[in-house]
Amino acid sequence: MTDSKLRELERRWKESGSVEDEAAYLLERVRVGDLEQEKLELAAYFGHEAARRASSGKCPPNSSAEIPDEWGAWLSAIPARECPVQQVRIRAALACARLCTALYPAPASKLAVSSAEDWVLCPCPQHARSARELSERALPVSPEDIPFQALLPIHAAAWAAVHAARVASSSLGATAYALDDCAEALEMASFVTSQGEVLTAIRREITPWLLGNGDPIQQRASMRTE
Numbered sequence: 001m002t003d004s005k006l007r008e009l010e011r012r013w014k015e016s017g018s019v020e021d022e023a024a025y026l027l028e029r030v031r032v033g034d035l036e037q038e039k040l041e042l043a044a045y046f047g048h049e050a051a052r053r054a055s056s057g058k059c060p061p062n063s064s065a066e067i068p069d070e071w072g073a074w075l076s077a078i079p080a081r082e083c084p085v086q087q088v089r090i091r092a093a094l095a096c097a098r099l100c101t102a103l104y105p106a107p108a109s110k111l112a113v114s115s116a117e118d119w120v121l122c123p124c125p126q127h128a129r130s131a132r133e134l135s136e137r138a139l140p141v142s143p144e145d146i147p148f149q150a151l152l153p154i155h156a157a158a159w160a161a162v163h164a165a166r167v168a169s170s171s172l173g174a175t176a177y178a179l180d181d182c183a184e185a186l187e188m189a190s191f192v193t194s195q196g197e198v199l200t201a202i203r204r205e206i207t208p209w210l211l212g213n214g215d216p217i218q219q220r221a222s223m224r225t226e
Contacts, residue, residue: 006032022050026211030054038083039210045079047199048207068195072183086178088206090120090167093182094217095205096189096198097164100157103192108138109161114224117217119168132169135162153192160188 009028013021029035043051068074075089097113112134119127140158163185170178189198209215 006034019050019053023053026050026054035212036083038081039212042078042080042083042088043207043210046206046210047203048211051207051211071186071190072179075179075182075186083210086167087120089179089182090116090164091206091209091217092202093160093164093167093185094120095201096185097161098205099197099201100160100189100192104154104157106138106154106158106161108134109158112138112161112165114220116165116168117221120217121221123168128169131165135165135169138162138165156188156191160185160192163188 006025006028009021009025013025026035026040030037030040040051041055044055075092078085078088080088094113094116097109097116101109101113112131115127115131115134119131138158138161140155140162163181166181167178167185170181186198186202189201205216207213209217
């Protein structure tokens with residue numbers, strides 16, 4: 001009975017594509033244990049409309065639907081309890097790095113981002129060391145050498161990739177810097193594009209993973225190995 005109801009709600013949502021039908025489907029998934037309540041609330045926090053409706057106001061008011069004043073504080077406020085907050089943060093940083101490298105592709109930057117994604121899928125010391133090495137190769141001119149306002153977009157894009165890769169390498173011991181590197185990746189992406197585009201990129205990267213609708217990082221890794 002439960003399976004048939006879940007399948008019916010899924011069918012209805014896929015046919016209509018409506019937010020209301022998706023919200024009903026998500027609620028039923030939570031009820032039968034197919035989706036964790038926290039992941040639903042996190043998806044709502046990141047601005048997924050159906051998840052917001054299904055959460056019935058349970059998501060924090062300081063959600064990512066609003067432009068944050070400061071990226072570090074916004075990342076610190078992510079309401080993750082059981083879901084590893086570090087996974088959520090690095091995925092946000094990688095979404096920004098991908099956004100930047102798509103606009104300003106550089107081989108070293110793209111390799112650094114891919115190495116960080118490999119670490120997300122397999123957080124072992126070997127992948128962490130690879131992310132650290134490739135982040136160093138992708139280093140552009142140091143931002144301390146020129147004012148932030150004068151940073152060229154291509155330099156900012158490269159730094160977004162570097163910071164994302166550094167988050168992965170922080171598992172080797174420098175965990176204190178992980179949050180700062182995530183925030184810097186978001187800051188650089190905001191410089192290259194806009195805060196609104198950054199939030200949209202993060203939402204598209206994180207909500208499918210949270211809701212079990214496919215992992216963009218896993219999909220890209222599979223394409224690289226084909």
